[in-house]
Amino acid sequence: MRKIPTAAVLLTATALLASCAKNPEKEAQAYVDTYTREVQKLSLEVSEAEWASNTHIVEGDTTNAHRSKAAKEAYAVFTGNAENIATARKFLEKRDKLSPLLVRQLELILYEAGSNPQTVADIVKRRIKVETEQVEKLYGFDFKLDGKSVSTNDIDELLRSDLHLDKRLAAWEESKEVGKNLKDGLAEMQTLRNQTVQALGYKDYFDYQVSDYGMTSAELRDQMKTVLRDIWPLYRELHTWARYELAQRYGQKEVPDMIPAHWLPNRWGQDWSPLVTVAGLDLDSKLKEKQPEWLVKQAESFYVSLGFDSLPQTFWDKSDLYPVPEGANYKKNNHASAWHFDLDKDVRSLMSVIPNADWYETTHHELGHIYYYMSYSTPEVPILLRRGANRAFHEAIGSMMGLAAMQQPFIEGIGLFPEGQQTDQIQTLLKESLNYIIFLPWSAGVMTEFEYSLYAENLPKDQYNAKWWELVQKYQGIVPPSPRGEEYCDAATKTHINDDAAQYYDYAISYVLLMQLHDHIARNVLHQDPHATNYYGSKEVGTFLKPILAAGGTRDWRELTREATGADLSAQPMLRYFEPLTAYLQQQNQGRTYTLPENPAF
Numbered sequence: 001m002r003k004i005p006t007a008a009v010l011l012t013a014t015a016l017l018a019s020c021a022k023n024p025e026k027e028a029q030a031y032v033d034t035y036t037r038e039v040q041k042l043s044l045e046v047s048e049a050e051w052a053s054n055t056h057i058v059e060g061d062t063t064n065a066h067r068s069k070a071a072k073e074a075y076a077v078f079t080g081n082a083e084n085i086a087t088a089r090k091f092l093e094k095r096d097k098l099s100p101l102l103v104r105q106l107e108l109i110l111y112e113a114g115s116n117p118q119t120v121a122d123i124v125k126r127r128i129k130v131e132t133e134q135v136e137k138l139y140g141f142d143f144k145l146d147g148k149s150v151s152t153n154d155i156d157e158l159l160r161s162d163l164h165l166d167k168r169l170a171a172w173e174e175s176k177e178v179g180k181n182l183k184d185g186l187a188e189m190q191t192l193r194n195q196t197v198q199a200l201g202y203k204d205y206f207d208y209q210v211s212d213y214g215m216t217s218a219e220l221r222d223q224m225k226t227v228l229r230d231i232w233p234l235y236r237e238l239h240t241w242a243r244y245e246l247a248q249r250y251g252q253k254e255v256p257d258m259i260p261a262h263w264l265p266n267r268w269g270q271d272w273s274p275l276v277t278v279a280g281l282d283l284d285s286k287l288k289e290k291q292p293e294w295l296v297k298q299a300e301s302f303y304v305s306l307g308f309d310s311l312p313q314t315f316w317d318k319s320d321l322y323p324v325p326e327g328a329n330y331k332k333n334n335h336a337s338a339w340h341f342d343l344d345k346d347v348r349s350l351m352s353v354i355p356n357a358d359w360y361e362t363t364h365h366e367l368g369h370i371y372y373y374m375s376y377s378t379p380e381v382p383i384l385l386r387r388g389a390n391r392a393f394h395e396a397i398g399s400m401m402g403l404a405a406m407q408q409p410f411i412e413g414i415g416l417f418p419e420g421q422q423t424d425q426i427q428t429l430l431k432e433s434l435n436y437i438i439f440l441p442w443s444a445g446v447m448t449e450f451e452y453s454l455y456a457e458n459l460p461k462d463q464y465n466a467k468w469w470e471l472v473q474k475y476q477g478i479v480p481p482s483p484r485g486e487e488y489c490d491a492a493t494k495t496h497i498n499d500d501a502a503q504y505y506d507y508a509i510s511y512v513l514l515m516q517l518h519d520h521i522a523r524n525v526l527h528q529d530p531h532a533t534n535y536y537g538s539k540e541v542g543t544f545l546k547p548i549l550a551a552g553g554t555r556d557w558r559e560l561t562r563e564a565t566g567a568d569l570s571a572q573p574m575l576r577y578f579e580p581l582t583a584y585l586q587q588q589n590q591g592r593t594y595t596l597p598e599n600p601a602f
């Protein structure tokens with residue numbers, strides 16, 4: 001059905017195999033080179049098609065969507081081809097005779113094949129069908145409040161601000177209704193995803209996703225639990241603080257032991273930061289005077305001040321950086337992203353920059369991705385390894401640069417700080433911790449452990465919801481408002497469970513990593529307080545960052561982290577960052593009952 005012109009390439013690869021059987025390194029290199037050329041071409045077409053789909057949206061015109069689908073299919077058919085799988089596996093059997101760089105590339109070829117192995121074409125076809133239907137059911141669900149259709153944005157807004165517990169309960173319960181429709185699909189995907197990657201020799205789908213980190217599932221889970229044990233004392237303080245704070249907010253005399261899920265300002269309790277409002281600095285008023293172009297140029301000048309090159313002219317020519325002009329007959333995706341078009345010099349960004357604080361931070365974040373791309377697009381890094389050191393690294397770097405650009409001395413240094421403004425450091429830290437710290441038990445605990453159980457332990461379908469709430473209580477200290485039977489499937493209400501499976505720990509790792517790198521830069525490179533740094537103009541920061549970025553995916557990420565920061569991945573720097581808050585919370589919580597165990601049960 002999906003015949004596309006990759007046959008010639010495959011034939012060439014096979015012919016090479018037959019002709020030189022003596023030198024495994026040379027033989028494998030020749031195969032990887034051929035594979036690379038084809039993949040570069042196919043992924044360029046995917047990028048071109050996707051770019052058009054995102055930058056030029058005309059209602060009713062499906063040309064771009066078709067082109068995009070065709071390009072993705074061509075890519076999938078090639079990378080998942082039986083011939084490629086067999087060849088990569090054959091070479092990997094002789095891995096001790098190959099250079100580490102070649103082994104990494106062959107492993108990547110196999111990993112890429114895992115999304116779509118044509119060796120089990122029927123299973124793949126069925127999986128894609130179920131996945132597509134599942135996403136349609138999830139996004140197409142008609143949520144209703146008081147008999148009226150509402151969006152998930154409406155539900156979120158209500159949970160962030162409404163003080164009536166009955167309304168909150170109704171909204172929260174409605175947000176979980178969609179799960180009922182998703183349970184059968186999830187059970188099918190559980191089986192099909194496992195079967196797909198087992199055909200390639202992975203133990204299960206979780207094992208497959210973790211393999212991208214060069215780790216076993218056990219190692220990854222251990223690492224996540226170490227992070228969670230480290231932050232547990234602070235989490236316990238925040239949990240206690242929130243129970244009392246929320247009981248008061250909703251006028252409840254009794255403070256519950258565990259937090260009822262519908263009390264929190266998020267459907268999954270993954271972000272509690274809306275609980276605190278900080279009268280922060282008003283960057284917007286300063287930025288209003290600027291042109292949008294100024295923001296992008298300013299972000300570039302930051303990277304140049306660290307010793308990086310200017311952005312190439314093609315970036316300016318080909319990027320799509322500003323909102324669609326008024327009256328245009330097309331729309332664009334306004335969500336910011338950074339693109340590595342040809343896995344070489346063609347880098348672009350899609351943004352809709354207007355002069356405000358959000359976009360100021362976003363320009364610094366997105367250019368972080370762009371400079372990462374540029375740093376590893378060198379002859380030293382094979383094209384297949386032009387990627388982050390792991391799936392979490394790219395986001396960690398971008399977010400760190402965004403965070404750096406928001407710190408007061410940085411803002412003052414570039415003349416943006418509104419005169420006479422004061423910020424409350426403790427309230428700022430509290431709000432930040434309700435995002436950073438609160439997110440970890442959810443991501444590294446609940447999501448990671450649930451998906452591990454789902455795929456590696458074949459969690460039975462009639463235990464999905466029981467398992468889910470067992471984990472939510474254990475890691476987050478949150479309980480459902482009333483018992484949730486197996487007619488529900490509350491896990492499946494989270495998008496990623498359906499369409500981005502078994503890699504949610506990426507987000508946890510990226511948070512931890514960004515704090516670890518920032519803390520190291522602040523203390524050991526700049527010798528500044530991590531709460532008040534100014535990276536701008538520091539060639540030392542540039543010198544520190546360059547080798548990390550330039551390595552791309554050629555090195556083991558754990559080795560790279562250790563080399564850069566002198567430590568393994570660790571939440572200790574994040575804890576140090578929030579240290580001033582711990583004393584404040586302990587004082588606030590004096591005389592209050594703690595209901596989470598001092599020593600966590602994991």
Ligand SMILES: [Zn+2]
Pocket residue numbers: 365369394395398399
């Ligand atoms: Zn990003």
